[in-house]
Amino acid sequence: MNISKKINWYPKGGQIDVIACNERDRVICAGRRWGKSAVCAFIALNAFLTGVNEIKEGKRDSVKIWIVAPSYELTQKVFEYFIKWFLKIYPDGHRFITTKPFPQIKLAEGVWVQCKSTENPSSLLGEELDLVILDEAAQVSRRVYEQYIFPTTSSRQGKTIFISTPFGQNWFYQQFCKAKLKKAAFQFKSNEGVSIKPDEWERAKKELPEQVFKQEYEASFLPDAAAVFRGVDKIIKDNCLQDVLPGHQYVMGVDIAKHEDFSVITVIDKWNNNVVYFDRFKDIDYPFQKKRIKATAERYKARVYIDSTGVGEPIFDDLRREGIFIDDFKFTNKSKKELIEKLSISIEQKFIFIPPENILVDELKSYGYKLTDSGNITYSAPQGLHDDCVVSLALAVWGIRGKADPKIADKIFLPKKRKPPYQYK
Secondary structure, three states: OOHHEEEHHOOHHHHHHHHOOOOEEEEEEOOEHHHHHHHHHEEEEEEHHHHHHHOOOOOOOOEEEEEEEOOOOHHHHHHHHHHHHHHHHHHOOHOOOOOOOOOOOEEEOOOOEEEOOOHHHHOOOOOOOOOEEEOHHHEEEEEEHHHHHHHHHHOOOOOOEEEEOOEEEHHHHHHHHHOOOOEEEEEEEEHHOOOOHHHHHHHHHHHOOHHHHHOOOOOOOOOOOOOOOHHHHHHHHHOOOOOOOOOOOOEEEOOOOOOOOOOOEEEEEEOOEEEEEEEOOOOHHHHHHHHHHHHHHHHHHHHHEEEEOHHHHHHHHHHHHHOOOOEEEEOHHHHHHHHHHHHHHHHHOOOOOEEHHHHHHHHHHHHHEEEOOOOEEEEEEEEEOOOOHHHHHHHHOOOOOOOOOOHHHOOOOOOOOOOOOOOOE
């Protein structure tokens, strides 16, 4: 069957090389709008139709394909191409398309293409697959791939296609390097595809930060390019954590747990900008969380900044009524951007200092950005990881006015004969 002729789509340039490759694992690292989704949908359609024909010939009894991405919304980029072309071959095929419990095309039991999200990794257990297309692979955690996705192709010796823009030099980069040894790794700039016009390429190059443009449009694997916080190792201080010191002023950031997340309390000494207190906890009822926050705030006589979005709002209201000096922070795309960028600047310029808490350091180092289809930058933790420590620290930093004196910040205790620069009245 000449699929290209039937669906009126013909691969071009590097797409031809990707389709011609027959290695079990293929990695496509390409800039935005290069055409990753279309070429993968074509490969999936070809595999599906070939499997259906073999079932009719009695050579096999099933064909199972997954399109996997960090969210169901992201799976639609490939799936929409697949549906459009499937209906050109089977004009009455709408009856095979369903959206619940997940988007899929199912011709019969064991004969299907399903969309899966890594938001709930346990839903990826127990299946045997002929083909997996892992979209936005760089945004999926290594653990989710190795523990949940990799085993699905083992028994059938199924194939996997990894497609993504880079995200620094994380595990996707390592997967790319392995595939390169087998000539199964492909790297394309956005303007080497079919969608980006020269004026759009120049506009992106002019308006986006250099690192963002290189990564998102030139598809370059840049060390730390995806990292929002640079220089984390340089602000780690072994003896940072301290009890309350007379005359010092403190500011406290609080992120309240949502769903499977953790609640985190971070206290910063405004005299030297050291993180002097760090507490991360989970599975505690909100009344007890409120008591824990209140006790810490009263102990340090700290001004509190709390994420009051959603579940944090009633806790904020209660603590304010109980006399805690507290400010709420409402998260929007704009406010989160400002919050994270202030923390990023504070880290890069060594205005704050943190203890060697592994979970805090790991969250800071893995925290990254995403470029939306509209060209806006959003900040978040990689899929499957948490950002509670980052948010709590960012809220505490939000309450700092000015910057720490580097000479003072290197000191832990007050000189005995020197008055602190701030006094409570």
